[in-house]
Amino acid sequence: MLESFGQAIIQLSSPNVAIALVIATVGAIILGVIPGISGALAMILFLPFVYGRDPAVSMVVLATLTAVSNTGGAVTAVLLGIPGDSSNAATILDGFPLARQGEGARTVGVTIFASIAGGVLSILFAFLMIPFAIPLVMSLRSPEMFCLIIIGLSFLAVITQGSAIKGLISAGLGLLISTIGYQAKTGVARFTLGNDYLYGGVEMVVILLGILAVPVIAELVVNKESVAPVDVKSIGTYRQVLSGLDDVMRHWWLCIRSTIIGYFVGVIPGIGSETAIWVAYGHAKQTSKDPGLFGKGNMEGVIAPEAANNARAGGSMLTTLLLGIPGSSSMVMVLAAFVLVGIVPGPRVLVEHTTLCFVILLSIVVSNILAGVLCIFSLPLMLKVTQISSAKLFAYLMPIIMIGVYSNNMYTLDLLMLIPVGALGVCFRKFGYSPGAIILGFILGKLFEYYFWQSLDLFGGWFFLTPICMVLLLIVTVVFTKDLWMPLFKNVSNPFARGIK
Amino acid sequence: MKFKSSSYFLLMVLIFAFCIGVSALGYSNIKDKAIPLCISALVIVLGLIQLSRELMEAKKELKEKAENSAEGESAFSEMKSYLLVFAWIAALVLSIYIFGFLISIFLFIAAYLKTTGSSWSMSIVPAMITTAIVYVAFIRFFGGELFQGVLFGGYIEWL
Numbered sequence: 001m002l003e004s005f006g007q008a009i010i011q012l013s014s015p016n017v018a019i020a021l022v023i024a025t026v027g028a029i030i031l032g033v034i035p036g037i038s039g040a041l042a043m044i045l046f047l048p049f050v051y052g053r054d055p056a057v058s059m060v061v062l063a064t065l066t067a068v069s070n071t072g073g074a075v076t077a078v079l080l081g082i083p084g085d086s087s088n089a090a091t092i093l094d095g096f097p098l099a100r101q102g103e104g105a106r107t108v109g110v111t112i113f114a115s116i117a118g119g120v121l122s123i124l125f126a127f128l129m130i131p132f133a134i135p136l137v138m139s140l141r142s143p144e145m146f147c148l149i150i151i152g153l154s155f156l157a158v159i160t161q162g163s164a165i166k167g168l169i170s171a172g173l174g175l176l177i178s179t180i181g182y183q184a185k186t187g188v189a190r191f192t193l194g195n196d197y198l199y200g201g202v203e204m205v206v207i208l209l210g211i212l213a214v215p216v217i218a219e220l221v222v223n224k225e226s227v228a229p230v231d232v233k234s235i236g237t238y239r240q241v242l243s244g245l246d247d248v249m250r251h252w253w254l255c256i257r258s259t260i261i262g263y264f265v266g267v268i269p270g271i272g273s274e275t276a277i278w279v280a281y282g283h284a285k286q287t288s289k290d291p292g293l294f295g296k297g298n299m300e301g302v303i304a305p306e307a308a309n310n311a312r313a314g315g316s317m318l319t320t321l322l323l324g325i326p327g328s329s330s331m332v333m334v335l336a337a338f339v340l341v342g343i344v345p346g347p348r349v350l351v352e353h354t355t356l357c358f359v360i361l362l363s364i365v366v367s368n369i370l371a372g373v374l375c376i377f378s379l380p381l382m383l384k385v386t387q388i389s390s391a392k393l394f395a396y397l398m399p400i401i402m403i404g405v406y407s408n409n410m411y412t413l414d415l416l417m418l419i420p421v422g423a424l425g426v427c428f429r430k431f432g433y434s435p436g437a438i439i440l441g442f443i444l445g446k447l448f449e450y451y452f453w454q455s456l457d458l459f460g461g462w463f464f465l466t467p468i469c470m471v472l473l474l475i476v477t478v479v480f481t482k483d484l485w486m487p488l489f490k491n492v493s494n495p496f497a498r499g500i501k
Numbered sequence: 502m503k504f505k506s507s508s509y510f511l512l513m514v515l516i517f518a519f520c521i522g523v524s525a526l527g528y529s530n531i532k533d534k535a536i537p538l539c540i541s542a543l544v545i546v547l548g549l550i551q552l553s554r555e556l557m558e559a560k561k562e563l564k565e566k567a568e569n570s571a572e573g574e575s576a577f578s579e580m581k582s583y584l585l586v587f588a589w590i591a592a593l594v595l596s597i598y599i600f601g602f603l604i605s606i607f608l609f610i611a612a613y614l615k616t617t618g619s620s621w622s623m624s625i626v627p628a629m630i631t632t633a634i635v636y637v638a639f640i641r642f643f644g645g646e647l648f649q650g651v652l653f654g655g656y657i658e659w660l
Contacts, residue, residue, distance in 0.1 A: 165551045172544035173514060176521050179537045188533045191524055214590070222582040391617035394586070396631060398593060399606040403635065406602070407645055415594045419587060426583060431507035449536045 001131065001354070008358030011056050012366065020057045021363055024064035025370045031065075032072030033382045034393070042069060043333040044213045045397070047340065048205045048404030055341040055356055060363040062337050066330045067119060067313045067364040068371035074111040074306055075375055075382055079104050087309050090277040094294060094301030101297055105237060108379065109244020110299055111306045112372045117248060117255050118307035119368030122263045122314025123361050130350070133322050137347040143463040145324075145346055146451040147472035149444045152325035154479050155268075157437040164480070170434040174441020175448060177202055184450045197413050202421075205408040207442050208336055209401050210421025215429045217397050218422070220390040241376050247299050254284055254300055255307045262308030266315025280308030314364060321350050321357045332439050339443060340408075346447065505562065506576075508555045511548055518544040589613060601650030607632040 011017055024046075031042040042065045050058040073088040078095035091111060098107040140148070153175075157167030180191045181201025192198040248255055258280040265276035284304035285294045294301050320331040324346035335345040343349060343356075350357050375382070405414045428435050455463040464473060504512075522541030525534040589609075596605035610628035615621065639645045 163551075165547050165554075169511075169514065169544055169547050169551065172518070172540050172547065175540045176518060176537065176544065179521070179540075183533050186530055186532050188528065188530065190528065190533060190537065191521060218583060218586045221586050222579060389617075391614065391619075392627075394589075395610045395613045395617075395627075398590065399602075399609060399631070399635065402593060402597060403602065403639060403645075403647065406597075406648060407639075410646065410648075412598055412648055415597060419591055419594065422590065423587060427510045431510055452536065453532055 004354040005358050007355045008362055011355065011359050012060070012362050014056075016054065017056050017060050017359070017363075020061050021064055021367055022370065024061040025068055025367045025374060028065045028067075028069040028367075029072035029371055029374055029378070029382065032069035033076045034388060041213055041216050043330060044208055045400055045404060047208055047333060047336060048408045050337050050340045051205075051408050053341070055343065055353075056359050058337055058341055059334070059356060059360050062334055063317065063360045063363045064367040066317070066334070067310065068115075068367050070306075070309045070313075071112065071115045071368070071371045071375055072382060074115060074309075075108050075379065078107045078111055078302070079379075087277060087312075088305075090281045090305035091302055091309075093281070094296070094298050097295075097297035098299070098302070103297070105240035106243050106247070107299070107302055109241040109376070110247045110302050111244070112241070112375050113245045113248040114255055114258075114303045114306035115310045116368050116372040118259045118262055118310035119313065120365050121256065121259045121307075122266070122311035123365045125260075125263050126314050126318040126361055129318065130322075133318075134351065137322060137350060140347045140468065141455075141466075142451045143455040143459055143466055144468045144472065146448070146455050147464060147469045147476075148323055148325060148347070149448045149451065151472055151476055151479075152323075152444065153437065153440060153448075154476050155325065157434060163432060166432055167434045167437050170428065170437035171441040174438035174443075175445045176441075177207070177438075178442045178445020179449070184446055185453050197411075202442075203405075203409055203411075203414050203417070204336060204339065204443070205405055206414050206417045206421055208333070208439060209405055210418050211425040211428065211435050211439055213397075213401055214418065214422030215425035215435075217394055217401075218426055219429065221394045224390050238376065241379070248303060251300055251303050254287070255303055257283065257287075258304040258307040259311040262311030263315040265308070266312035266317075267319050276308045276312040277305035280304040310368060314361070317360065317364065321360065323347055324349065326436075326440060332436055332443065335443050336439070344447070345443070505555055505559050508552060508559070511552050511555065515545055515548040515552070518548065597648060597650065599650050599652050601653055602647035603632055603636060604650065604653065606635055 012021070028042055043062055046061055046065065050062075070087050074091050074095070077088040077091040078099050081092055081096040081099075095107050095111065098104070153171045154168075157164070157171040178201070180198055182189055182199065189199050261280045261283060262276040265279060281301060281304050284300045285291050288294065288298065288300050290298060316326070316331050317334070320326050320334050324335070326332045326335055338345040338349065343353060401418070402415060405418050406412065408414070425435060427433070428438065459466075463469070518541040521537050522545070525537040525541065528534040593605060593609045596608055599605075600608070607628045610631055611624045614624035614627065635647075640647060
């Protein structure tokens with residue numbers, strides 16, 4: 001383990017990886033401040049270029065994009081009242097009022113330093129948990145792997161969306177699309193309609209960009225979003241920004257508690273960043289000496305969600321690396337990247353590619369610190385980025401998407417395929433289906449089928465009656481019956497229900 | 502009985518699942534057909550439950566929509582906007598097939614920015630810069646290959 005850790009540090013400091021990390025951090029901040037463009041979209045746009053590249057470089061870029069895209073969004077949430085994405089929503093409640101009271105620079109400093117603290121501490125927790133998790137991971141065989149895939153699908157399908165049925169239909173559709181092409185065990189080509197193009201199955205990059213990227217960009221154009229209505233001329237001095245560190249240090253215990261909240265919410269697959277920030281916000285208000293100031297401009301209301309937000313990335317990354325279950329919907333892209341660089345996603349990743357996993361975790365630490373520093377010195381530029389119009393975004397991003405689709409396979413039919421898949425993605429967004437679930441179903445579909453038949457061949461029809469499988473299936477049952485027990489916890493996860501607003 | 506637009510989408514999903522299920526029956530080996538058959542059956546059952554829910558809700562919503570015709574108009578204009586976006590995407594794909602990536606990227610950006618209200622210079626200059634960036638970064642720096650189009654095949658090598 002220690003040897004792998006040392007190798008990870010050497011890999012991370014190699015020029016290729018270091019340059020990739022810096023570029024990805026800058027890219028994540030720029031995309032993070034544009035409302036409607038999340039870190040997930042940045043990851044999707046990058047994914048096609050992962051194929052055939054150095055796994056360390058590719059995974060570092062993806063980890064960075066997922067870890068720090070919230071940091072930039074928090075700055076615009078404070079100064080303009082416009083969150084980069086939904087995970088910055090809680091920061092507005094107290095951050096924007098503070099900015100209007102003339103504390104903009106200091107509040108930005110608080111968001112940056114709280115984000116750094118949350119991101120770095122969560123990775124420390126992740127490293128501490130790895131030695132305890134590896135023996136568990138080593139005991140997993142094909143029946144347990146099959147059950148883990150079911151858990152991953154059910155979490156993402158049932159929990160992340162409002163309608164469980166729609167989530168399950170999405171996951172089922174993803175699994176069905178994954179069956180197109182060669183069957184892994186028998187080699188028979190299925191559902192190809194005699195078309196050579198479909199023999200290898202539907203191209204993953206087409207599905208990723210079509211379902212996730214095209215609809216987001218189309219929606220921006222249709223709704224004419226992403227134009228910040230306010231032009232902030234003066235933000236404050238750098239000294240004021242740095243004074244935010246004092247506030248974070250003064251509330252260090254709240255920062256650690258919020259980090260722990262964000263980390264554990266991140267560890268649970270499919271819960272999402274929104275839950276983490278609102279639970280942390282609610283907790284901050286409950287424990288504050290001055291709860292009446294919440295919503296009017298309380299620094300604690302900024303520290304808690306920002307620390308939890310960045311801590312969530314560390315937690316969800318650990319789940320993804322340890323179990324092969326995406327800790328959040330953006331982690332689905334990490335699983336996709338594993339497939340594209342030739343690594344089979346699943347619990348073996350941490351055992352067989354320990355150094356790479358450590359590189360990923362360490363890159364989150366470095367990128368969080370780097371993002372903080374960059375945010376401080378690029379505040380005026382960040383505010384200008386929010387002024388970009390949706391028309392320009394569409395004009396510049398569509399060609400990148402096309403290059404991404406083509407460069408993966410050098411096949412022009414993939415470009416054509418992007419249109420119906422993109423339309424499918426739009427329908428998914430419009431009608432409340434889960435894009436994450438269909439992608440996960442598609443990525444894990446082949447493994448789902450493979451492990452099912454292997455378990456059946458090796459252990460017979462009752463392969464799921466092992467202790468670990470029983471526990472995993474019990475968890476699935478708990479997930480499916482969430483409508484019965486979730487109302488009991490509703491007041492904890494939704495601070496609005498308790499009148500915080 | 503009137504369907505909501507989401508119900509039409511659901512019907513298409515059901516037809517897709519049904520086709521996969523029926524096709525799966527044609528395979529002789531159980532390992533080839535069992536999983537697609539089971540999943541398609543599951544999707545059909547869940548889809549039918551969802552469809553019945555939506556049909557029950559449809560009546561209520563149709564009444565509300567009849568009262569507020571502006572809402573129906575905005576939904577129609579939204580659909581038109583989406584169709585326009587996809588027309589642009591289709592035009593880009595067609596252009597890439599005919600002229601190749603570099604020319605198409607220039608044409609697409611310039612044309613789109615111009616039609617959305619930018620001046621000629623603010624349409625052409627960013628288009629040229631973006632095309633140059635793609636050429637330098639993707640082809641020169643990464644050594645990638647981009648489709649040259651059926652019309653100008655070989656033109657890029659000459660450059």
